[in-house]
Amino acid sequence: MGGLMTAPTAPTLLYGPAGPLAFDRPRVMGILNVTPDSFSDGGAHDRVDRAVARARQMQDEGADLIDVGGESTRPGAEPVSLAEERCRVLPVLEALAAEVSLPVSVDTMKPEIMRDAVRAGAAMLNDVNAFRRPGAEEEAVAAAREHGVALCVMHMQGEPQSMQHAPHYGDVTAEVRAFLDARCSALQAAGVPPDRLVVDPGFGFGKTLEHNLELFRHLPDLVGDGWPVLVGVSRKSMIGALLGQRPVTERGSGSVAAALLAAQQGARILRVHDVAATADALAIYSALDPRGTDGVM
Numbered sequence: 001m002g003g004l005m006t007a008p009t010a011p012t013l014l015y016g017p018a019g020p021l022a023f024d025r026p027r028v029m030g031i032l033n034v035t036p037d038s039f040s041d042g043g044a045h046d047r048v049d050r051a052v053a054r055a056r057q058m059q060d061e062g063a064d065l066i067d068v069g070g071e072s073t074r075p076g077a078e079p080v081s082l083a084e085e086r087c088r089v090l091p092v093l094e095a096l097a098a099e100v101s102l103p104v105s106v107d108t109m110k111p112e113i114m115r116d117a118v119r120a121g122a123a124m125l126n127d128v129n130a131f132r133r134p135g136a137e138e139e140a141v142a143a144a145r146e147h148g149v150a151l152c153v154m155h156m157q158g159e160p161q162s163m164q165h166a167p168h169y170g171d172v173t174a175e176v177r178a179f180l181d182a183r184c185s186a187l188q189a190a191g192v193p194p195d196r197l198v199v200d201p202g203f204g205f206g207k208t209l210e211h212n213l214e215l216f217r218h219l220p221d222l223v224g225d226g227w228p229v230l231v232g233v234s235r236k237s238m239i240g241a242l243l244g245q246r247p248v249t250e251r252g253s254g255s256v257a258a259a260l261l262a263a264q265q266g267a268r269i270l271r272v273h274d275v276a277a278t279a280d281a282l283a284i285y286s287a288l289d290p291r292g293t294d295g296v297m
């Protein structure tokens with residue numbers, strides 16, 4: 001599927017406080033939502049002290065990096081103002097820089113927050129909107145070129161408020177791959193080195209259950225395009241649906257199973273709430289799977 005530009009030949013590295021983190025094997029991204037309304041953990045870590053405690057806990061549980069988000073992007077979520085998101089995220093980033101040695105990713109669509117995040121030492125910018133908002137691409141390019149920040153480019157059809165109203169694709173896998181390839185090519189054409197890019201099919205972002213399942217089954221195709229793939233299915237409705245409409249509080253085991261399967265299919269970053277269980281599952285996989293952690297089906 002390669003676009004105008006080529007995917008990296010060397011593994012993308014994350015330049016964190018403790019040195020480079022290579023996406024050469026499955027890595028655990030611990031979710032740290034500093035929001036009052038995230039779909040599964042809203043309000044749990046919306047104070048700086050609670051957020052730092054959770055980040056420390058995830059570090060102890062085996063997280064390789066932390067993803068800090070100040071705006072819920074669940075289906076139907078209302079947008080958060082720049083001032084509010086800044087107020088939620090910045091103090092946490094500053095505290096994490098002093099208290100946690102893991103690389104920090106910041107989950108935002110706003111260019112102003114991206115700039116603040118880079119100043120606060122973020123190692124990755126994670127944009128569910130693939131840096132398409134006005135000013136976001138410029139911030140992302142500057143972050144990658146001048147500070148070595150990695151960029152996670154995710155596919156979303158529509159906007160969080162309405163993306164689940166009537167998602168429709170001719171061929172979801174082909175369309176998602178083409179979108180990601182086009183965005184990665186555009187970012188590279190703007191000056192982003194290929195080894196600064198990570199891609200994400202965006203499970204649950206403008207997709208029906210059938211679309212999510214189709215995408216998941218075709219992960220090896222996306223992996224084959226050459227960029228490290230981030231998978232975020234943790235506690236999402238697709239997990240609940242596959243478990244007979246299991247409530248969000250009872251989707252941990254199913255989420256770990258899905259993360260393990262994604263790793264087996266070549267995903268390199270697993271974005272999860274249940275860090276300890278996921279890290280354990282990946283450790284067992286790495287030790288026992290004959291294909292090892294390079295196991296791509």
Ligand SMILES: Nc1nc2ncc(COP(=O)(O)OP(=O)(O)O)nc2c(=O)[nH]1
Binds near residue numbers: 107200231
């Ligand atoms: N790259 C990436 N970023 C993401 N950010 C948020 C969510 C939604 O999950 P969560 O953060 O747990 O919920 P909320 O958006 O309600 O805070 N999912 C992804 C994802 O799948 N991939």
